[in-house]
Amino acid sequence: MAFNILGISGSLRSTSSNTSLLHACAELVPSDVNFSLYAGLDKLPYFSPELDGEGAVAADTVADLRQQLQVADAVIFSTPEYAFGMPGVLKNALDWIVSSAELMNKPVAVISASPLATGGEKAHASLVQTLRVMSAVIDEKNMLIVPLVRTKMDAAGNITDLQLENSLKEILVRLAVRAASVSQR
Numbered sequence: 001m002a003f004n005i006l007g008i009s010g011s012l013r014s015t016s017s018n019t020s021l022l023h024a025c026a027e028l029v030p031s032d033v034n035f036s037l038y039a040g041l042d043k044l045p046y047f048s049p050e051l052d053g054e055g056a057v058a059a060d061t062v063a064d065l066r067q068q069l070q071v072a073d074a075v076i077f078s079t080p081e082y083a084f085g086m087p088g089v090l091k092n093a094l095d096w097i098v099s100s101a102e103l104m105n106k107p108v109a110v111i112s113a114s115p116l117a118t119g120g121e122k123a124h125a126s127l128v129q130t131l132r133v134m135s136a137v138i139d140e141k142n143m144l145i146v147p148l149v150r151t152k153m154d155a156a157g158n159i160t161d162l163q164l165e166n167s168l169k170e171i172l173v174r175l176a177v178r179a180a181s182v183s184q185r
């Protein structure tokens with residue numbers, strides 16, 4: 001049985017190191033896993049409960065986000081940190097799925113990567129907190145902080161650090177195993 005993992009990067013930069021980590025994940029997944037990368041973060045409207053309440057019709061972009069999350073057996077986030085928090089665009093996307101609950105009981109991995117030595121640890125902690133309040137399932141081992149990320153990839157975004165590559169591989173295997181155990185319930 002094949003599993004679907006959806007990657008969501010918190011960065012909109014064309015040369016984002018976080019997006020590069022997720023591109024690497026697409027190459028590192030076990031053979032029975034389909035990996036896709038969500039690309040609609042900057043197309044979502046600003047969240048307002050009034051746009052999401054009874055009788056409201058969700059924008060196509062919101063419906064698309066929800067649909068991609070529904071078909072995903074597991075989700076992996078990789079985010080930068082801006083001013084000690086997660087990027088507003090990422091929080092905006094998460095706000096759209098609080099009520100629709102696509103992440104409820106879903107295995108999720110959380111990565112933060114930063115050129116700084118702190119690795120975006122504050123954004124990481126706040127993202128984990130938000131995802132847990134949405135009842136996502138996050139194993140401690142599927143939480144990865146990547147400090148000094150620019151020393152761990154080349155200019156084209158390929159990972160040059162073997163330890164980082166192995167950490168990603170291990171996370172992807174654990175997510176697939178988790179997804180398999182959820183689907184058997």
Ligand SMILES: Cc1cc2nc3c(=O)[nH]c(=O)nc-3n(C[C@H](O)[C@H](O)[C@H](O)COP(=O)(O)O)c2cc1C
Pocket residue numbers: 011012013015016017018019079080081082083084085113114115116118119120
């Ligand atoms: C406005 C702004 C605020 C930032 N604040 C932080 C921060 O609080 N912590 C941090 O580790 N990096 C911070 N950075 C640096 C980002 O980590 C860096 O731009 C990183 O490469 C973004 O990730 P990306 O390569 O995936 O786009 C900030 C960058 C900008 C432009």
